[in-house]
Amino acid sequence: MATASETSVVPTHNESATKWWTRFLDPSERTLAVLLLAPAALLLALIIVYPVCRLVWTSFQNLSLTSGVPAEFAGLENYRLMLDDPVFWETTWNTVLITLITVPGALFVGLAMALMANLPFKTKWPVRLSLLIPWALPLSFAGLIFAWFFHSEYGVVNDVLRRLGFEGVIWFNSANWAFAAICLTIIWKTSSFMALIILAGLQTIPRSLYEAAEVDGAGRMRQFFEITLPLLKPAIVVALIFRTITALQTFDIPFTMTRGGPGTSTATLAMYIHQNTVDFLDLGYGSALAVVMFALSMCVTAVYLRMIRAKG
């Protein structure tokens, strides 16, 4: 018995050695699943997990390229510095404020635009095109155009104000006016994106629902609040997720319009990250700031996702 089992052991061992390869030629369901998922998982790891981990790792380091000192592990030092950094608080607050103003702003303007674009126009393409144009413009380009619009001497905004009998405003000299100009520009630039998503949502609502509501006795307002809005909710949530995340990352428009000025009164967190990493070459601190922004984005996404799930 013992010899028999011994002799059988040796070939089995050999077999299993060759089997390691053959398994891939005729894989089980499980192996196949792993094999098929591997490229995608690898790619994700490479382009998302690695940079994020690297970012978090850098944020724990004292890594400033101007100091001449080699990088060293600093623990939570960068984060402690942040707490005492008034510019961090100001830029974060500006970012949050921009988000709180421009996201609902773009939502309302976008909703109104989508409702208008959904009216039964004879020729639809000029309407659709005018929705697409602001969306297709580069952000920094929009910033440059609007910087001109709000220019105190040559800007169209002040010109209109003066013609209406108001005094012109030196927009970029005052923190509040500069902030307002930036918010208006962002709303102009981003509401077309909201409108496009909401328009797509509007077009999935069957006409017969409105006819049923009309026969049921509902007026326009009632139809809007009882049919349009509830059925648009999924589209609106999706639009809000995208819009909020990009709002938290606001950079181009304030950068091109005010460079964050006057002072740092219109600077955003993204601009402060840029300043620390690109201008000051303080990669450790910049990374820590970026981690904070990343965390903010994740929190917002989680909230929205919960909203969707609660609905389903």
Add this chain to the structure above:
Amino acid sequence: MSSVSFRKLEKSYGALRIVKGIDLEIADREFVVLVGPSGCGKSTTLRMLAGLESISGGEIRIGERVVNKLPPRERDIAMVFQDYALYPHKTVYENMAFSLKVRGVPAAEIKPRIAQAAEMLGIGQLLERKPSQLSGGQRQRVAMGRAIVRRPQVFLFDEPLSNLDAKLRGQVRTEIKRLHQAIGTTIIYVTHDQVEAMTLADRIVILKGGEIEQVGTPDEVYNSPASVFVGGFIGSPAMNFAKGTVRGGRIAFDGGAEIALDGRVNGKATALEGRDIIVGIRPEHFGAAEEGRQLSGRVQVVEPLGSDTLIHFALGSSTLTARVAPEMRPQPGEILSIGVDPSRIHLFDAATERALN
């Protein structure tokens, strides 16, 4: 509950006339079915009555009121749509309650009304579900429930059964009839299915190309179709048509066969002498062969249906279908002699295609 009348009702899209002057009086509590081929303007007519489509000419009255320009909500009608148009985000209860809430019916009254309608339709256990959680038949019932709770003057149905399978269609059809008997409200019902029209209607309105071809009870349109179109549209299998000429009190078919015209159109036989006609014979009106009252033709196809047999046979250049007793099973290729009762054939003018009797 209310009567409805159309006077010279017109609808055009640009230069395209869709509804060409419809005159129709519908009595209170009547069940009227608008039937006709696709594109004949049935839905358009119904939607004009509902107020969902503007009218291009003429007049619509509901009761004594001219409603030409009233918005749908002021017409006091309820409509069941072909795709049901249930509000997807509302429960069955909310769907049914919506019109009552909008009209400011007190909450205490809404509940019993919905309960009553739900019981009538057997959907009481579905009230908390969303439309997406219902089967097609259940959705159909909810759509009807939503219309019933309103207690409107008139119910409008636009092909409400076309999304159901054949078996369910028969079932719901019976229910709609029962419902009408129970509540008695005027119903105007659009369909392109003549069986639905025959089984449901008090009166059938047959439309063709935006005009009324015939109005009558199911018996009337079946027994005395006003035109070739109506004859062919009502009844299944469809009426047979063959061309012929009246000669010496007999019909000479184009293929050579002849049958006597005796009895029925005797008085007119001379008036018809020499005229080209279209003869309509329903498949179920063929009978036992009798000298002088029979047609002969070669059997082409035999379809046994269990309850009866369909025989398709050639007569001249046309193919006729006969519905006969199930025992009768001729072989394809045989020469079949089959009786025709002259009192049950329909004669139409060959040129105008209108009935001659």
